[in-house]
Amino acid sequence: MTEIRSIGVVGLGAMGAGIAQLAIEAGYDTVGREVTVELGQAAVARIGHFLTRKVDKGRLEQGHRDAAVSRLSTTVDLDALADCDLVIEAIVEELEPKRALFAELDRICRPDAILATNTSALSVTEIAAATTRPERVVGMHFFNPAPLMPLVEIVQAELTADEAAEAASVVGARFGKEVVRCHDTPGFVVNRVLIPLLNDCLRVLDEARVTPEALDVAMKNGAGWPMGPCTLVDLVGIDVHVHASEALYEKLREPRMAPPPRLVAMKNAGLLGRKSGRGFYTYD
Ligand SMILES: NC(=O)c1ccc[n+]([C@@H]2O[C@H](COP(=O)([O-])OP(=O)(O)OC[C@H]3O[C@@H](n4cnc5c(N)ncnc54)[C@H](O)[C@@H]3O)[C@@H](O)[C@H]2O)c1
Numbered sequence: 001m002t003e004i005r006s007i008g009v010v011g012l013g014a015m016g017a018g019i020a021q022l023a024i025e026a027g028y029d030t031v032g033r034e035v036t037v038e039l040g041q042a043a044v045a046r047i048g049h050f051l052t053r054k055v056d057k058g059r060l061e062q063g064h065r066d067a068a069v070s071r072l073s074t075t076v077d078l079d080a081l082a083d084c085d086l087v088i089e090a091i092v093e094e095l096e097p098k099r100a101l102f103a104e105l106d107r108i109c110r111p112d113a114i115l116a117t118n119t120s121a122l123s124v125t126e127i128a129a130a131t132t133r134p135e136r137v138v139g140m141h142f143f144n145p146a147p148l149m150p151l152v153e154i155v156q157a158e159l160t161a162d163e164a165a166e167a168a169s170v171v172g173a174r175f176g177k178e179v180v181r182c183h184d185t186p187g188f189v190v191n192r193v194l195i196p197l198l199n200d201c202l203r204v205l206d207e208a209r210v211t212p213e214a215l216d217v218a219m220k221n222g223a224g225w226p227m228g229p230c231t232l233v234d235l236v237g238i239d240v241h242v243h244a245s246e247a248l249y250e251k252l253r254e255p256r257m258a259p260p261p262r263l264v265a266m267k268n269a270g271l272l273g274r275k276s277g278r279g280f281y282t283y284d
Contacts, residue, residue, distance in 0.1 A: 002112060002167045008033065008081035009088050010101060012043030012074070015118055016090030018146030021047045022175040023088075024068040025060075025147075031081055032074045040074035047072065050147065082108050086171060088140055090118040093243065098122065099130035106131035114164050116140040120191060121247035124157040124184045134159035138168045141188055142177075144236070152177040157184045186251040187244075195245055196256035201229035203260050212280040230280035233263075234273035242267045 006029040009020045016032065020043070023030040034040040048069055054060035073080075078101075081087055087105055091097060098117060105115050115137045117127050128137035139155025152172040156165045165181060172179040182189050205215055216228020233241050245259035266272075266279065273279030 001163055001170070002085065002114060004085040004114070004167060004171050005029065006031070006084045007086050007088065007171070008084035009090060010078070010081070010105075011089065011091035012040060013090065014144060015142060015146055016088075017043040017046055018144070019088055019090060019118065019142055020072060021050060021068075021147050022142075022177075024071040025051075025064075026171075026174045026176070028071065028171075030072050031084060032072065033078055033081060034074060034076060037074075037076060040076065044069075044072060044074055078104055079108055081105070082110070084109065084113060086114045086116060086168070088116045088118060093119060093122065093247075095122050095126060098127050102127055102130045102137070106133060112136070114138060114167055116168055118142055121187060121244050121251075123186075124155050125159070128157045128159060135161040136164050138164050139184065139188070140168055140172065143190070150176075150178050151190070152179055153188045153190065154179055154181045155184050155188055156181065160184075187248050191244060191248070195241070195248055196254065198229050198233055198241065199245060199256055199258070199260055199263075202233070202263055205230075206260075206262060234279035234281055234283075236273070237275055238263060238267050238272045238279050 007023045009016050009030060009032045012020060012032045012034045020030050020032045032040060032043060034043060051060060051065045051068060055062050055065050087109060089098060089101060091101060102115060111133060117124055117139055118141060119139065124139040128134035131137055137157060138160050141153040141155060143149035143151055154165055154169045154172060169179045169181060180189060187195060201215060212230035216230050219225045219228050242259040242263055245257055249257040270276060271278050274283050277283050
């Protein structure tokens with residue numbers, strides 16, 4: 001099986017920076033690619049800050065923190081990823097930019113390198129088809145925030161070789177994640193279940209005329225959820241949830257997948273949840 005020693009991460013936004021943090025903490029030499037030097041530097045600063053907080057909380061030794069940070073470099077030049085054994089893509093959630101990037105990575109990276117996408121809702125098979133090596137393309141779907149959420153779904157596309165999925169699973173395990181392997185179907189495992197379920201919850205707000213607070217109390221205490229659905233959607237981001245619902249609805253055409261109109265209205269009004277300071281709840 002391919003031994004992964006070095007990792008490239010393309011896109012150091014919310015997910016990519018978290019993935020790069022996991023990679024350096026797990027001991028991999030890591031190159032992160034952003035579109036500008038400033039965005040790359042900002043991501044390095046965020047990662048350094050999170051690792052310092054872990055030291056402050058006594059969950060990481062200072063020496064390990066410094067060694068991890070020294071394993072990370074950033075670039076704006078995609079060619080700098082030529083020697084990576086595994087490249088994980090975490091750019092915008094749109095098919096054409098991802099396909100264009102994979103075609104470029106296919107040209108730049110060694111033929112045996114594995115190319116992974118962190119897409120939530122796009123088809124890994126369609127992304128893989130932009131390369132000449134679809135057997136080396138796999139989905140590695142992390143959850144937000146990547147350093148804290150314990151799961152990674154390893155998604156085997158139509159032509160992914162077992163060996164490539166296995167190599168990605170080994171990396172996921174070395175990142176300290178619970179690894180679940182699945183095939184490339186819309187929403188994979190968690191989102192296929194969670195998105196329509198959350199949409200049902202939010203429709204109940206109007207149908208049963210309950211407040212967000214009451215719905216959260218009901219699901220926490222009656223269904224054993226660790227967090228109520230309104231709190232969860234606020235945390236995920238109303239825009240992210242609406243986008244994912246629309247993508248699943250487009251693929252599966254099941255009415256439950258479509259975002260509830262109330263949520264679309266919130267998104268259009270800029271009530272995006274925790275990140276905008278206001279969603280179902282108000283945040284400081
Ligand atoms: N946010 C989530 O909850 C979540 C969870 C799981 C998976 N995902 C998936 O992860 C991916 C990234 O999402 P995000 O929330 O981190 O987005 P984000 O907008 O925070 O980050 C995307 C980053 O990619 C950079 N970028 C865009 N094109 C690039 C390119 N060609 N090369 C290098 N960098 C480029 C942007 O500058 C930006 O910093 C998406 O596919 C998304 O669906 C997101």
